[in-house]
Amino acid sequence: MYKSISLSSTVLLCFALSACGTNPSRSGGSIPVDVPPVTQPVSIDGVVDDTDVDPNSVAGRAPKERVIFFDFNKSELRPEYLDIITQHGRYLAQNPTGRARLEGHTDERGTREYNIALGEARAKTIARMLQLQGVSSAQLRSVSYGEELPVDEAHNEDAWSKNRRVNIIYEVEIQN
Amino acid sequence: MFISRMSKPASKTLKALLGLCCLWLASTSYVHAVIEIEITQGGESAIPIAIVPFGWNGGGNPPEDIAGIVSADLQRSGNFSPFNRADLIASPVSGDKPRYGNWRLAGAEFLLIGSVNKSAESYGVEFQLFDISQQKLLTGFNFKVSDQTLRNAAHQIADEVFEEILGIRGAFNTQIAFVSVEGKSRQKSYKLQLADADGKNPKAMLTSPRPILSPSWAPDGIRIAYVSFENRNRSAIYVQDRQKGSRKKVISKAGINGAPSWSPDGTRLAVTLSFEGNPDIYILNVNDGQTRQITRSPAIDTEAVWADDQTLIFTSDRSGGPQLYEVPASGGRATRITFEGNYNASATVSADGKNIAFVHGSEVGYSIGTLDRESGLFQVLTDGSLDESPSFAPNGQMIIYATEKGGRGTLGAVSLDGSVSQSLSLDTGGVREPAWSPFTN
Structure with a gap:
């Protein structure tokens, strides 16, 4: 469907367009903003925290198995992890100064924001189970990164199964 | 309701690699990142349009290839099939009267010509769009732009051609x-x-x-x-x-x-x-x-x-x-x-x-x-x-x-x-x- 207009209206259009012309400010003006660098090491899978922690601290003596894996699109705990969660629950309940951060993650499939929500649901599953064993909510902090921080960046089931996880990260500072 | 799944890239796959020139990013941590656009499937009923390299009055080489930018924009839309440069039968610029008969024989439905004129601190860009079968000027105008906005001017011309011919606002200058x-x-x-x-x-x-x-x-x-x-x-x-x-x-x-x-x-x-x-x-x-x-x-x-x-x-x-x-x-x-x-x-x-x-x-x-x-x-x-x-x-x-x-x-x-x-x-x-x-x- 072609549209043609008469020359007289074309002239009017020319005036209208040349009046606004090409706005010079449109192509410029974006100034990069640098975020201050993160001073603490970035921990994406909890491994860094494990090795850096003083073994005599609360964090250092916590149970070593700190990654819980999930099924695709699920936030329910797989039965085989019940024992590990029980160990963490008992440990945190007995050490009320201990603080743990629960980082929820998903695989790359599905949308990013939905995965943020799914990762949070996974972290909250772990938080609820710990609290059932007497851990105080003040000892726990949940954060979800969705699919943003994969352990394995390959696009296959093996990688995906490693990425669907909650990392239990014992925070180094002990508040008392 | 039906589900129509896009077929595999059409047999005559258009592979136009555009934008191979190096771009220096504003960020210091980038050296030269190149963004490549590849057209993986072209439109079936694209409109043939002859886009002639714009005339240049200013000495040396023109800072941007306006016709090239307009051509790439229109091609990416899938609605247009711009002529290859080698297939252009003449090189008219702004002010020239097109030989409609020749362009029609060459298969063009539309013709875009223009000129860039350098002045002290700016450029004057003008263009004219012709309908070959109706043998008439459809639109054309001129405007003044700076070095930094020459590409925007080209995108604006592409927007103008797109809207004039299809009746839909172009989104190239976005x-x-x-x-x-x-x-x-x-x-x-x-x-x-x-x-x-x-x-x-x-x-x-x-x-x-x-x-x-x-x-x-x-x-x-x-x-x-x-x-x-x-x-x-x-x-x-x-x-x-x-x-x-x-x-x-x-x-x-x-x-x-x-x-x-x-x-x-x-x-x-x-x-x-x-x-x-x-x-x-x-x-x-x-x-x-x-x-x-x-x-x-x-x-x-x-x-x-x-x-x-x-x-x-x-x-x-x-x-x-x-x-x-x-x-x-x-x-x-x-x-x-x-x-x-x-x-x-x-x-x-x-x-x-x-x-x-x-x-x-x-x-x-x-x-x-x-x-x-x-x-x-x-x-x-x-x-x-x-x-x-x-x-x-x-x-x-x-x-x-x-x-x-x-x-x-x-x-x-x-x-x-x-x-x-x-x-x-x-x-x-x-x-x-x-x-x-x-x-x-």
């Missing part, structure tokens, strides 16, 4: 925001970038060692909202002014602070928050920080976008898998609007409100689907397996989205009818989460 990621595992660098709609002139707005998500353009085309994880313990939504470079943290509560989407009046953001225990949709007033809860379900509610100033469309898994729902922006009952398959999420609405694009999951993977809101027609436009983050061009003709190619994140664009597709990649890393700007003039 921009795309996207997130790029470089580096491995713990040494990643995330950047929120802006580039022209043809992928040229990428500039970083924000660099961060931690993830950046969900850029959303305000209707003014100046402010962009996004999610940043720069604080490792808590996400935050920021609003950044692209002209001033200043930014403001608008919300950072416990739990999720995600999926910002600007209201049509540019004063509010629909957001996802979970500080009350579960992800729900809220409306945040950007000026005073007040929030209002819109959905209350024990399920995941997220990814709200504005269908108009009265209506939100969002993702919810209240019925099992994620599906799209519609809810009044004042709150109230939500109505499910997608029923094909068990994964439909991350909606985006065309500016006229008539079409929704979203991520459609099936056994074969995640593709971009569309829904015509009036007729209910559901279509699957792409055949990727990890396609996501669809965003409409402001004229509703194309949808840009994130996809994966050779293990790396790239951007794809597809026409609303699925007949034209192209891909855009960055040679130094992955790109994702494209958001097409609104019209800014």
Whole structure:
């Protein structure tokens, strides 16, 4: 469907367009903003925290198995992890100064924001189970990164199964 | 309802590699990132147009090939089939009278000619568009531009040709925001970038060692909202002014602070928050920080976008898998609007409100689907397996989205009818989460 207009209206259009012309400010003006660098090491899978922690601290003596894996699109705990969660629950309940951060993650499939929500649901599953064993909510902090921080960046089931996880990260500072 | 899946790239695949020239990014950490646009499937009924290299009055070489930029724009749309330079039968410039008969014999339906005249500190650009069969001038004008806006002038000419011939506003002189990621595992660098709609002139707005998500353009085309994880313990939504470079943290509560989407009046953001225990949709007033809860379900509610100033469309898994729902922006009952398959999420609405694009999951993977809101027609436009983050061009003709190619994140664009597709990649890393700007003039 072609549209043609008469020359007289074309002239009017020319005036209208040349009046606004090409706005010079449109192509410029974006100034990069640098975020201050993160001073603490970035921990994406909890491994860094494990090795850096003083073994005599609360964090250092916590149970070593700190990654819980999930099924695709699920936030329910797989039965085989019940024992590990029980160990963490008992440990945190007995050490009320201990603080743990629960980082929820998903695989790359599905949308990013939905995965943020799914990762949070996974972290909250772990938080609820710990609290059932007497851990105080003040000892726990949940954060979800969705699919943003994969352990394995390959696009296959093996990688995906490693990425669907909650990392239990014992925070180094002990508040008392 | 039927599902039409795009066929494999048509037999006469158009492989035009554009934009091979090196681009220096504004950010210091980039050396020379190259953005390549590849047209993977061309339109079947493209209109033949002869675009003659513009005359140049100014000595030396012209700073930009205006005709080349216009030609690439029109070709990418899929609606036009510009002549190869070698097939041009003459080289008229502004002021010349076209020999209609010859151009008709050469197969041109339209002819675009022009000139660039250098003056002290600016350039005068003029062009004329002719209809060959009707043997008449359709449009033409001139304007003054600077060095920095010569490319914009070319995009504006492409917009003018597009609208004059098709009666649809062109979206070539617009921009795309996207997130790029470089580096491995713990040494990643995330950047929120802006580039022209043809992928040229990428500039970083924000660099961060931690993830950046969900850029959303305000209707003014100046402010962009996004999610940043720069604080490792808590996400935050920021609003950044692209002209001033200043930014403001608008919300950072416990739990999720995600999926910002600007209201049509540019004063509010629909957001996802979970500080009350579960992800729900809220409306945040950007000026005073007040929030209002819109959905209350024990399920995941997220990814709200504005269908108009009265209506939100969002993702919810209240019925099992994620599906799209519609809810009044004042709150109230939500109505499910997608029923094909068990994964439909991350909606985006065309500016006229008539079409929704979203991520459609099936056994074969995640593709971009569309829904015509009036007729209910559901279509699957792409055949990727990890396609996501669809965003409409402001004229509703194309949808840009994130996809994966050779293990790396790239951007794809597809026409609303699925007949034209192209891909855009960055040679130094992955790109994702494209958001097409609104019209800014």
